Amino acid sequence: MSANPKGIVRLPQVEQLLQEPILAPYIRQLSRPLVTDVVRRTLAAIRQEVSFRTDGISDETLYARLEDDCRFLLNQRHARVINATGTVVHTNLGRSPIDPELWDSVADVNTGYCNLEIKLSDGKRGQRKGIVSQLLSSLTGAEEGMVVNNNAASVYLLLNELARGKEVIVSRGEQIQIGGGFRIPDILALSGAKLVEVGTTNITTADDYINAVTENTAMVLMVHCSNFVVRGFTESPDIREVARRLPEHVILAVDQGSGLSTERFAANETPSSNYIRAGADLVCFSGDKILGGPQAGIICGRKEIVQKLEKNPLMRAFRPGRMVYSLLEELLVRKLNRESEGQGVAEKAATGQAVIQERAQQLASELGDKVRLLPSEMVVGGGTLPDEFFPSWSLELQIDKQADQILADLRAMPLPVIGVIRNDRVQLNMAAILPREIPVLTEQLRSYLSL
């Protein structure tokens, strides 16, 4: 390394920099090729800079630049964060966290070989879905259940198998977009089904559906409006009436979305079992919203229809692996037995207000007058229960700094914390904070607030 009085003019070799201890943790977490790439790009950028050409660069600055660039990449690696947003099933934060005990309990079946597709009774080829179908039947009251990779795949599969080249009747009030780019009319078009729109944005009646039926109608699809509500002069049909009046050849399918089942906190929402009881032939929902399991799409309904779906060649592309099946089995067993590990995070947060308050008070007492404890609200979020708020508690940080900057500081903590801004102040909502996160959150905040 040759330095002039002002700094280094000739930059070190890439290989030499990769030996520096300061880069070792990044190599460990990002791999050597990725760090090599970062170093090359950083050096190339520095070479282009006028300040470097005139003044050179000091060791210190060079290493700081390399670390910044490595850290930028490392921030993109999947890592734990603390969810202090008050949105419990947060799409951007991974939706439902899996209960740690549930996760541990499937480690064995996933780290060895398993009976995924073999019958232990006779050694012959078996069905991938194990006892999941029976468990889903028990949960929803449907004859049969099946699993795909996510609920978007459920909707696509049932349209493609049951309505390709035929008509599907959908209410104008339910032609919705859910999250990034999943639009019901687009999925319908892609699946090869033909959309028949009925009703209006606010009003659709049973007559609207029944009058639109032709010989070529394959399905009536009802879609839960997961992320908005229409208020005021509205009417949706009684599903029982639609089910009763639809002719035999038309399948009644409901995209229920959230997976609400045995949970008892969402009185205004319809659990899947109610749709089945009301006469729906099929109902589908996500595994990682209110159900609280792994990412999956679940379809429950009449045996002969589910079996038809399972034979669709797309199932080869849509079928989950054993990680999903094993987690779902364990979750459903515990859910049906009403064990705490089988209850999703939404249920726990919405029914755990006393715990949330206690935790908030504990944290507030540790942090003194730099925080203010105040009652707030939580939502389930993630496309589940639009417009339903549950009580929660939040800590408002009382420090003299721009709210945006505080949020950025929180994200830069060793275990990043995602907060929210309310009335220009940063708040940490306690609803989605997991018990084991309290000590580390306390420690991080104490250090941030210089306590």
Ligand SMILES: *Cc1c(COP(=O)(O)O)cnc(C)c1O
């Ligand atoms: C969330 C949701 C979907 C999409 O489910 P993914 O599991 O994200 O694929 C589809 N329909 C409804 C009604 C939803 O709420």
